[in-house]
Amino acid sequence: MIKVEHLTKKFGNNEVLSDISTEIKKGEVVSIIGPSGSGKSTFLRCINLLEKPTDGKIVVNNQELTDPKTNIMKAREQIGMVFQHFHLFPHLSVLDNLTYAPMKVRKESKLAAQEKAMDLLAKVGLSDKADAYPSSLSGGQKQRVAIARALAMEPELMLFDEPTSALDPEMVKEVLDVMKDLAHSGMTMAVVTHEMGFAREVADRVLFLDHGVLVEEGEPTSFFDAPKTERAASFLEKIL
Ligand code: ADP
Numbered sequence: 001m002i003k004v005e006h007l008t009k010k011f012g013n014n015e016v017l018s019d020i021s022t023e024i025k026k027g028e029v030v031s032i033i034g035p036s037g038s039g040k041s042t043f044l045r046c047i048n049l050l051e052k053p054t055d056g057k058i059v060v061n062n063q064e065l066t067d068p069k070t071n072i073m074k075a076r077e078q079i080g081m082v083f084q085h086f087h088l089f090p091h092l093s094v095l096d097n098l099t100y101a102p103m104k105v106r107k108e109s110k111l112a113a114q115e116k117a118m119d120l121l122a123k124v125g126l127s128d129k130a131d132a133y134p135s136s137l138s139g140g141q142k143q144r145v146a147i148a149r150a151l152a153m154e155p156e157l158m159l160f161d162e163p164t165s166a167l168d169p170e171m172v173k174e175v176l177d178v179m180k181d182l183a184h185s186g187m188t189m190a191v192v193t194h195e196m197g198f199a200r201e202v203a204d205r206v207l208f209l210d211h212g213v214l215v216e217e218g219e220p221t222s223f224f225d226a227p228k229t230e231r232a233a234s235f236l237e238k239i240l
């Protein structure tokens with residue numbers, strides 16, 4: 001589903017991603033972990049070309065996004081993204097948040113878009129909030145709406161950038177539960193997270209970034225219980 005080949009990203013002469021190569025298969029859930037500033041967000045943003053790679057190749061669903069001939073807007077429609085700070089449309093109801101892009105971009109009828117939206121709201125446990133405005137929701141509810149909104153575009157893959165980091169602790173679980181359901185439904189997911197429980201339990205693979213280098217990748221159990229590198233071991237020691 002995703003192929004990253006020799007990805008390098010520089011901001012000026014600050015190299016924040018160095019020659020990263022990896023693959024994410026269809027249906028796979030990959031957790032990206034690493035210290036603050038290690039390049040995790042930049043890595044995700046390069047996958048959907050929100051950041052333009054300085055070097056290297058990004059292929060999503062057999063389409064090379066780094067090819068200048070690729071229609072990036074079109075290609076991005078198949079990639080859902082969920083951010084730390086939700087980014088809901090504040091002036092639209094929850095229902096309209098979910099139907100806006102499907103109607104505008106996918107040219108779905110209002111009725112079809114609303115039916116799908118209600119279905120997704122049921123999946124994230126927010127059927128009763130269809131007519132509410134984002135400002136009246138808790139952080140956990142906002143993030144579940146943001147996930148449902150991304151799913152309304154029927155993406156082939158979902159990127160999550162610290163989706164629970166801005167939440168009060170009691171709201172983390174409700175969001176992780178929605179993500180777990182999604183993982184079990186077969187969605188391809190790349191998740192930057194500090195929730196090691198989620199990474200261990202749900203991810204098929206963990207990528208560990210440090211200073212822009214993909215230092216280690218592997219199965220969660222072996223990564224957490226027996227990291228192969230000193231850098232991963234010392235990171236885990238600090239957080240676990
Ligand atoms: P992480 O998500 O792991 O905390 P980031 O990908 O946000 O790390 O940042 C990696 C490095 O890139 C940091 O040193 C950060 O300051 C730098 N950086 C990120 N975005 C920009 C930008 N738009 N312009 C300049 N530097 C940036």
Ligand code: MG
Pocket residue numbers: 040041042
């Ligand atoms: Mg980040």
